[in-house]
Amino acid sequence: MxxxxxxxxxxxxxxxxxxxxxxxxxxxxxxxxxxxxxxxxxxxxxxxxxxxxxxxxxxxxxxxxxxxxxxxxxxxxxxxxxxxxxxxxxxxxxxxxxxxxxxTEGTLMVGLTGDDLAEARRLWAYQQGLGLPVTPLRPTELRHREPALAPRVRGGAFAPTDHxxxxxxxxxxxxxxxxxxxxxxxxxxxxxxxxxxxxxxxxxxxxxxxxxxxxxxRPVKGQILRLRAPGGVTPGFRHVIRGYADGDPVYLVPRADGEVVLGATVEERSDTSVTAGAVQRLLRAGVDLLPDLAEYDLVEAVAGLRPGxxxxxxxxxxxxxxxxxxxxxxxxxxxxxxxxxxxxxxxxxxxxxxxxxxxxxxxxxxxxxxxxxxxxxxxxxxxxxxxxxxxxxxx
Known part of the structure:
Protein backbone atom coordinates (compact mmCIF):
# COMPACT_ATOMS: atom_id res chain seq x y z
CA MET A 1 0.00 0.00 0.00
CA THR A 104 -25.70 15.28 -22.81
CA GLU A 105 -28.27 15.43 -25.63
CA GLY A 106 -28.10 11.66 -26.03
CA THR A 107 -27.61 9.40 -29.03
CA LEU A 108 -29.93 8.46 -31.88
CA MET A 109 -29.35 4.99 -33.33
CA VAL A 110 -30.78 4.63 -36.84
CA GLY A 111 -31.15 2.27 -39.78
CA LEU A 112 -31.26 3.59 -43.35
CA THR A 113 -32.74 0.58 -45.16
CA GLY A 114 -35.04 -2.22 -44.13
CA ASP A 115 -32.07 -4.57 -43.78
CA ASP A 116 -30.18 -1.96 -41.75
CA LEU A 117 -33.15 -1.52 -39.43
CA ALA A 118 -33.55 -5.27 -38.97
CA GLU A 119 -29.89 -5.58 -37.94
CA ALA A 120 -30.19 -2.60 -35.61
CA ARG A 121 -33.38 -3.90 -33.99
CA ARG A 122 -31.65 -7.19 -33.21
CA LEU A 123 -28.97 -5.30 -31.31
CA TRP A 124 -31.48 -3.00 -29.59
CA ALA A 125 -33.44 -6.03 -28.35
CA TYR A 126 -30.25 -7.40 -26.81
CA GLN A 127 -29.46 -4.05 -25.20
CA GLN A 128 -33.00 -3.77 -23.80
CA GLY A 129 -32.65 -7.30 -22.45
CA LEU A 130 -29.69 -6.06 -20.39
CA GLY A 131 -31.91 -3.38 -18.90
CA LEU A 132 -30.25 -0.56 -20.82
CA PRO A 133 -32.29 2.56 -21.69
CA VAL A 134 -33.18 2.15 -25.36
CA THR A 135 -36.40 3.71 -26.69
CA PRO A 136 -37.47 2.65 -30.22
CA LEU A 137 -38.66 5.51 -32.44
CA ARG A 138 -40.70 5.61 -35.62
CA PRO A 139 -39.35 7.60 -38.60
CA THR A 140 -41.63 10.55 -37.80
CA GLU A 141 -40.42 10.58 -34.20
CA LEU A 142 -36.80 10.45 -35.35
CA ARG A 143 -37.23 13.43 -37.65
CA HIS A 144 -39.07 15.32 -34.92
CA ARG A 145 -35.86 15.06 -32.90
CA GLU A 146 -33.55 15.59 -35.87
CA PRO A 147 -35.27 17.15 -38.91
CA ALA A 148 -32.01 16.94 -40.89
CA LEU A 149 -32.16 13.14 -41.05
CA ALA A 150 -32.74 11.74 -44.53
CA PRO A 151 -36.35 10.82 -45.43
CA ARG A 152 -35.05 7.37 -46.37
CA VAL A 153 -34.19 6.51 -42.75
CA ARG A 154 -36.51 3.64 -41.85
CA GLY A 155 -36.44 3.90 -38.06
CA GLY A 156 -34.31 4.20 -34.98
CA ALA A 157 -33.99 4.34 -31.22
CA PHE A 158 -32.93 6.84 -28.56
CA ALA A 159 -30.23 6.22 -25.95
CA PRO A 160 -30.52 9.18 -23.55
CA THR A 161 -27.52 8.24 -21.37
CA ASP A 162 -25.01 8.03 -24.25
CA HIS A 163 -23.21 11.39 -24.17
CA ARG A 218 -2.64 -5.42 -30.92
CA PRO A 219 -3.22 -2.31 -33.06
CA VAL A 220 -6.65 -1.99 -34.68
CA LYS A 221 -6.64 0.78 -37.27
CA GLY A 222 -9.44 3.30 -37.53
CA GLN A 223 -9.86 6.05 -40.12
CA ILE A 224 -11.97 9.07 -39.26
CA LEU A 225 -13.01 12.36 -40.87
CA ARG A 226 -13.67 15.83 -39.52
CA LEU A 227 -16.09 18.14 -41.30
CA ARG A 228 -17.11 21.70 -40.58
CA ALA A 229 -20.45 23.38 -41.10
CA PRO A 230 -20.34 26.18 -43.69
CA GLY A 231 -19.51 29.48 -42.05
CA GLY A 232 -18.48 27.75 -38.82
CA VAL A 233 -22.05 27.75 -37.51
CA THR A 234 -23.39 25.05 -35.20
CA PRO A 235 -24.05 21.79 -37.10
CA GLY A 236 -27.63 21.22 -38.22
CA PHE A 237 -28.18 18.40 -35.72
CA ARG A 238 -27.84 18.08 -31.93
CA HIS A 239 -27.60 14.40 -31.09
CA VAL A 240 -24.81 11.98 -31.70
CA ILE A 241 -26.08 9.79 -34.55
CA ARG A 242 -25.00 6.18 -34.91
CA GLY A 243 -26.37 3.78 -37.43
CA TYR A 244 -26.14 1.61 -40.48
CA ALA A 245 -26.28 2.88 -44.05
CA ASP A 246 -26.55 0.07 -46.60
CA GLY A 247 -24.72 -2.21 -44.22
CA ASP A 248 -21.94 0.21 -43.30
CA PRO A 249 -21.78 1.25 -39.63
CA VAL A 250 -21.17 4.96 -39.14
CA TYR A 251 -21.37 7.64 -36.47
CA LEU A 252 -21.64 11.43 -36.58
CA VAL A 253 -20.70 13.57 -33.59
CA PRO A 254 -21.64 17.29 -33.63
CA ARG A 255 -19.50 19.86 -31.80
CA ALA A 256 -20.68 23.27 -30.65
CA ASP A 257 -18.00 25.02 -32.75
CA GLY A 258 -19.36 23.66 -36.04
CA GLU A 259 -17.21 20.52 -36.27
CA VAL A 260 -18.67 17.13 -37.11
CA VAL A 261 -16.67 13.97 -36.47
CA LEU A 262 -17.51 11.19 -38.93
CA GLY A 263 -16.19 7.69 -38.37
CA ALA A 264 -14.87 5.16 -38.30
CA THR A 265 -13.32 2.15 -39.99
CA VAL A 266 -12.21 -0.94 -38.06
CA GLU A 267 -9.21 -2.58 -39.71
CA GLU A 268 -6.80 -5.28 -38.52
CA ARG A 269 -3.83 -3.21 -39.65
CA SER A 270 -1.02 -1.32 -37.92
CA ASP A 271 -0.40 1.52 -40.40
CA THR A 272 -1.87 5.00 -40.06
CA SER A 273 -2.31 5.87 -43.72
CA VAL A 274 -5.59 7.37 -44.92
CA THR A 275 -7.11 5.62 -47.93
CA ALA A 276 -9.40 6.99 -50.62
CA GLY A 277 -11.74 4.01 -50.27
CA ALA A 278 -12.27 4.58 -46.56
CA VAL A 279 -12.93 8.29 -47.07
CA GLN A 280 -15.42 7.50 -49.81
CA ARG A 281 -17.30 4.93 -47.72
CA LEU A 282 -17.51 7.16 -44.67
CA LEU A 283 -18.70 10.16 -46.65
CA ARG A 284 -21.27 8.12 -48.53
CA ALA A 285 -22.70 6.63 -45.35
CA GLY A 286 -22.70 9.98 -43.55
CA VAL A 287 -24.40 11.85 -46.38
CA ASP A 288 -26.96 9.05 -46.79
CA LEU A 289 -28.06 9.64 -43.20
CA LEU A 290 -27.65 13.43 -43.14
CA PRO A 291 -27.82 14.84 -46.69
CA ASP A 292 -26.78 18.34 -45.58
CA LEU A 293 -23.28 17.00 -44.87
CA ALA A 294 -22.60 17.14 -48.60
CA GLU A 295 -22.25 20.93 -48.22
CA TYR A 296 -19.89 20.75 -45.23
CA ASP A 297 -16.16 21.37 -45.55
CA LEU A 298 -13.88 18.34 -45.27
CA VAL A 299 -11.10 19.61 -43.01
CA GLU A 300 -9.31 16.50 -41.80
CA ALA A 301 -8.86 12.81 -42.62
CA VAL A 302 -6.73 10.89 -40.13
CA ALA A 303 -6.10 7.39 -38.84
CA GLY A 304 -5.23 6.07 -35.39
CA LEU A 305 -4.59 2.75 -33.71
CA ARG A 306 -6.92 1.33 -31.07
CA PRO A 307 -5.30 -1.06 -28.57
CA GLY A 308 -7.29 -4.25 -29.06
Missing part, protein backbone atom coordinates in the same frame (compact mmCIF):
# COMPACT_ATOMS: atom_id res chain seq x y z
CA UNK A 2 1.29 3.47 -0.91
CA UNK A 3 0.37 6.53 1.09
CA UNK A 4 1.27 10.19 0.75
CA UNK A 5 4.84 11.09 1.72
CA UNK A 6 5.51 13.01 4.90
CA UNK A 7 7.94 15.93 4.41
CA UNK A 8 10.83 14.07 6.05
CA UNK A 9 10.21 10.88 4.09
CA UNK A 10 9.79 12.80 0.87
CA UNK A 11 13.19 14.45 1.32
CA UNK A 12 14.84 11.06 1.84
CA UNK A 13 13.14 9.42 -1.18
CA UNK A 14 13.05 12.49 -3.41
CA UNK A 15 14.79 10.75 -6.30
CA UNK A 16 12.43 7.78 -6.42
CA UNK A 17 8.78 8.33 -7.32
CA UNK A 18 6.00 6.34 -5.73
CA UNK A 19 4.31 5.83 -9.10
CA UNK A 20 5.65 5.88 -12.64
CA UNK A 21 2.99 6.04 -15.33
CA UNK A 22 4.03 5.04 -18.85
CA UNK A 23 1.76 6.85 -21.30
CA UNK A 24 0.32 10.36 -21.29
CA UNK A 25 -2.99 9.75 -22.99
CA UNK A 26 -6.30 10.18 -21.14
CA UNK A 27 -5.91 6.92 -19.21
CA UNK A 28 -2.35 7.59 -18.07
CA UNK A 29 -2.95 11.23 -17.21
CA UNK A 30 -6.15 10.49 -15.30
CA UNK A 31 -4.36 7.83 -13.25
CA UNK A 32 -1.51 10.27 -12.59
CA UNK A 33 -4.01 12.93 -11.49
CA UNK A 34 -5.81 10.59 -9.11
CA UNK A 35 -2.57 9.27 -7.61
CA UNK A 36 -0.96 12.72 -7.25
CA UNK A 37 -4.13 14.07 -5.63
CA UNK A 38 -3.68 11.40 -2.94
CA UNK A 39 -0.26 12.74 -2.06
CA UNK A 40 1.84 10.29 -4.06
CA UNK A 41 4.93 11.34 -5.98
CA UNK A 42 4.08 10.64 -9.63
CA UNK A 43 6.14 10.78 -12.82
CA UNK A 44 4.54 10.31 -16.26
CA UNK A 45 6.73 9.14 -19.15
CA UNK A 46 5.79 9.86 -22.77
CA UNK A 47 7.96 11.10 -25.66
CA UNK A 48 5.06 13.10 -27.15
CA UNK A 49 2.27 13.65 -24.62
CA UNK A 50 -1.16 14.10 -26.16
CA UNK A 51 -0.10 13.13 -29.69
CA UNK A 52 -1.54 9.62 -29.95
CA UNK A 53 -4.89 8.31 -31.08
CA UNK A 54 -6.74 10.24 -28.38
CA UNK A 55 -6.23 13.27 -30.63
CA UNK A 56 -8.15 11.36 -33.32
CA UNK A 57 -10.94 9.85 -31.23
CA UNK A 58 -14.53 11.03 -31.47
CA UNK A 59 -15.16 11.03 -27.71
CA UNK A 60 -18.48 9.20 -27.55
CA UNK A 61 -19.50 8.12 -24.06
CA UNK A 62 -21.66 5.29 -25.32
CA UNK A 63 -22.21 2.39 -22.92
CA UNK A 64 -25.56 1.61 -24.56
CA UNK A 65 -24.74 1.91 -28.26
CA UNK A 66 -21.45 0.07 -27.64
CA UNK A 67 -23.12 -2.86 -25.86
CA UNK A 68 -22.48 -5.85 -28.11
CA UNK A 69 -23.35 -9.53 -27.99
CA UNK A 70 -21.12 -11.61 -25.73
CA UNK A 71 -19.59 -8.62 -23.90
CA UNK A 72 -21.83 -8.42 -20.85
CA UNK A 73 -19.07 -7.85 -18.28
CA UNK A 74 -17.52 -5.15 -20.45
CA UNK A 75 -20.93 -3.49 -20.82
CA UNK A 76 -21.32 -3.42 -17.03
CA UNK A 77 -17.95 -1.66 -16.75
CA UNK A 78 -18.92 0.81 -19.49
CA UNK A 79 -22.20 1.64 -17.74
CA UNK A 80 -20.45 2.09 -14.39
CA UNK A 81 -17.84 4.41 -15.90
CA UNK A 82 -20.36 6.45 -17.88
CA UNK A 83 -22.24 7.06 -14.62
CA UNK A 84 -19.08 8.64 -13.20
CA UNK A 85 -18.60 11.02 -16.11
CA UNK A 86 -20.79 13.94 -14.92
CA UNK A 87 -18.92 14.21 -11.60
CA UNK A 88 -15.57 13.50 -13.25
CA UNK A 89 -16.11 16.26 -15.85
CA UNK A 90 -17.28 18.73 -13.21
CA UNK A 91 -14.28 17.97 -11.00
CA UNK A 92 -11.85 18.32 -13.90
CA UNK A 93 -13.35 21.64 -14.96
CA UNK A 94 -13.19 22.91 -11.38
CA UNK A 95 -9.54 21.85 -11.10
CA UNK A 96 -8.47 23.45 -14.38
CA UNK A 97 -11.13 25.91 -15.55
CA UNK A 98 -11.04 24.10 -18.90
CA UNK A 99 -13.95 23.56 -21.26
CA UNK A 100 -14.30 19.85 -22.13
CA UNK A 101 -17.03 19.80 -24.75
CA UNK A 102 -19.18 17.60 -22.51
CA UNK A 103 -22.69 17.26 -23.99
CA UNK A 164 -20.01 12.88 -25.62
CA UNK A 165 -16.77 14.64 -24.68
CA UNK A 166 -14.13 16.29 -26.89
CA UNK A 167 -10.85 14.36 -26.43
CA UNK A 168 -8.84 17.26 -27.86
CA UNK A 169 -10.04 19.33 -24.91
CA UNK A 170 -9.93 16.48 -22.42
CA UNK A 171 -6.25 15.54 -22.74
CA UNK A 172 -4.78 19.02 -22.10
CA UNK A 173 -7.15 19.44 -19.16
CA UNK A 174 -6.04 16.13 -17.64
CA UNK A 175 -2.39 17.07 -18.06
CA UNK A 176 -3.00 20.39 -16.34
CA UNK A 177 -4.89 18.72 -13.50
CA UNK A 178 -2.18 16.10 -13.01
CA UNK A 179 0.59 18.69 -12.96
CA UNK A 180 -1.29 20.99 -10.60
CA UNK A 181 -1.69 18.02 -8.27
CA UNK A 182 2.07 17.54 -8.32
CA UNK A 183 2.69 14.99 -11.08
CA UNK A 184 5.73 15.49 -13.32
CA UNK A 185 5.44 14.78 -17.06
CA UNK A 186 8.73 13.69 -18.64
CA UNK A 187 8.93 13.76 -22.45
CA UNK A 188 10.92 10.59 -22.94
CA UNK A 189 10.24 7.09 -24.15
CA UNK A 190 10.46 4.02 -21.96
CA UNK A 191 12.03 1.08 -23.80
CA UNK A 192 12.15 -1.45 -20.95
CA UNK A 193 10.37 -1.76 -17.63
CA UNK A 194 13.80 -2.20 -16.07
CA UNK A 195 14.58 1.39 -17.03
CA UNK A 196 11.84 2.69 -14.73
CA UNK A 197 12.66 3.13 -11.04
CA UNK A 198 9.48 3.54 -9.01
CA UNK A 199 7.70 1.70 -6.24
CA UNK A 200 4.81 0.99 -8.61
CA UNK A 201 4.79 1.23 -12.41
CA UNK A 202 1.54 1.68 -14.34
CA UNK A 203 1.66 0.75 -18.02
CA UNK A 204 -0.96 2.88 -19.79
CA UNK A 205 0.84 2.68 -23.12
CA UNK A 206 -1.91 1.54 -25.49
CA UNK A 207 -0.49 -0.58 -28.29
CA UNK A 208 3.00 -0.01 -26.87
CA UNK A 209 2.09 -2.14 -23.86
CA UNK A 210 2.69 -5.33 -25.86
CA UNK A 211 6.42 -4.74 -26.27
CA UNK A 212 6.85 -3.66 -22.66
CA UNK A 213 4.79 -6.35 -20.96
CA UNK A 214 4.13 -9.25 -23.31
CA UNK A 215 0.39 -8.62 -23.05
CA UNK A 216 -1.74 -9.57 -26.08
CA UNK A 217 -2.48 -5.99 -27.17
CA UNK A 309 -7.28 -7.44 -26.99
CA UNK A 310 -8.51 -10.96 -27.79
CA UNK A 311 -11.84 -10.35 -26.04
CA UNK A 312 -12.12 -6.59 -26.80
CA UNK A 313 -11.96 -5.75 -23.08
CA UNK A 314 -9.27 -3.76 -21.27
CA UNK A 315 -6.45 -5.26 -19.23
CA UNK A 316 -6.48 -3.79 -15.74
CA UNK A 317 -4.35 -4.77 -12.75
CA UNK A 318 -1.03 -6.39 -11.90
CA UNK A 319 1.02 -8.39 -14.35
CA UNK A 320 1.40 -12.09 -13.46
CA UNK A 321 4.29 -12.38 -11.04
CA UNK A 322 4.84 -8.62 -10.96
CA UNK A 323 2.61 -7.00 -8.33
CA UNK A 324 4.65 -3.80 -8.69
CA UNK A 325 3.63 -3.43 -12.37
CA UNK A 326 0.00 -2.59 -13.14
CA UNK A 327 -1.56 -2.67 -16.60
CA UNK A 328 -4.13 -0.11 -17.71
CA UNK A 329 -4.36 -0.78 -21.41
CA UNK A 330 -6.27 -2.60 -24.14
CA UNK A 331 -9.30 -0.30 -24.05
CA UNK A 332 -9.96 -0.71 -27.79
CA UNK A 333 -13.00 1.45 -28.73
CA UNK A 334 -13.74 2.42 -25.14
CA UNK A 335 -10.79 4.38 -23.80
CA UNK A 336 -12.54 7.70 -23.39
CA UNK A 337 -15.68 6.40 -21.69
CA UNK A 338 -13.59 4.14 -19.42
CA UNK A 339 -11.20 6.89 -18.34
CA UNK A 340 -12.88 7.77 -15.00
CA UNK A 341 -13.37 4.23 -13.74
CA UNK A 342 -9.95 3.06 -14.89
CA UNK A 343 -8.28 5.95 -13.08
CA UNK A 344 -10.24 5.34 -9.88
CA UNK A 345 -9.71 1.57 -9.84
CA UNK A 346 -5.99 1.77 -10.55
CA UNK A 347 -5.40 4.61 -8.06
CA UNK A 348 -7.32 2.64 -5.41
CA UNK A 349 -5.20 -0.43 -6.12
CA UNK A 350 -1.98 1.61 -5.89
CA UNK A 351 -2.92 3.17 -2.56
CA UNK A 352 -4.64 0.22 -0.83
CA UNK A 353 -3.10 -2.82 -2.44
CA UNK A 354 -6.59 -4.35 -2.55
CA UNK A 355 -8.17 -4.91 -5.98
CA UNK A 356 -11.75 -3.77 -6.39
CA UNK A 357 -14.08 -6.65 -7.41
CA UNK A 358 -14.81 -4.72 -10.63
CA UNK A 359 -11.25 -5.55 -11.76
CA UNK A 360 -11.70 -9.32 -11.55
CA UNK A 361 -12.92 -9.98 -15.14
CA UNK A 362 -10.20 -7.80 -16.66
CA UNK A 363 -6.98 -9.13 -15.17
CA UNK A 364 -3.95 -9.95 -17.30
CA UNK A 365 -4.02 -13.54 -16.05
CA UNK A 366 -7.20 -14.29 -18.03
CA UNK A 367 -5.10 -14.82 -21.16
CA UNK A 368 -2.60 -17.22 -19.58
CA UNK A 369 1.08 -17.51 -20.32
CA UNK A 370 1.84 -13.78 -20.16
CA UNK A 371 5.53 -13.18 -19.48
CA UNK A 372 7.14 -9.79 -19.10
CA UNK A 373 9.96 -9.65 -21.70
CA UNK A 374 13.17 -8.98 -19.80
CA UNK A 375 14.75 -7.09 -22.69
CA UNK A 376 11.62 -5.57 -24.17
CA UNK A 377 12.08 -2.48 -26.26
CA UNK A 378 9.95 -0.49 -28.64
CA UNK A 379 8.57 -1.51 -32.02
CA UNK A 380 11.14 -2.00 -34.72
CA UNK A 381 13.78 -3.30 -32.28
CA UNK A 382 16.64 -3.72 -31.96
CA UNK A 383 17.72 -0.25 -32.93
CA UNK A 384 14.29 0.63 -34.25
CA UNK A 385 11.81 3.43 -33.74
CA UNK A 386 10.87 4.64 -30.28
CA UNK A 387 8.02 3.05 -28.44
CA UNK A 388 4.68 4.76 -28.94
CA UNK A 389 3.59 5.28 -25.35
CA UNK A 390 0.47 7.38 -25.49
CA UNK A 391 -2.67 5.43 -24.72
CA UNK A 392 -4.16 4.66 -28.15
CA UNK A 393 -7.82 5.39 -27.64
CA UNK A 394 -10.78 5.25 -29.91
CA UNK A 395 -14.45 5.70 -29.00
Missing amino acids: LTGRSPSTASVERARPDVAVIGAGPIGLAIAWRCAARGLRVVVHDPAPGSGASAVAAGMLAPVAEAYFGERQLTELLVASAARWPEFAAELTEATGAELGYR QIDPRMLVPALRTAAQRAGAVVVSQAVRRLADVDARVTVVAAGCGAAALTGLPV TPDNAPILGPLPGRPDVLAATGHHRHGIVLTPITADLIADLVTTGVPDPLLAPFGADRFGGVRVPSGAVGRGVPGGSELTTEEDLWS
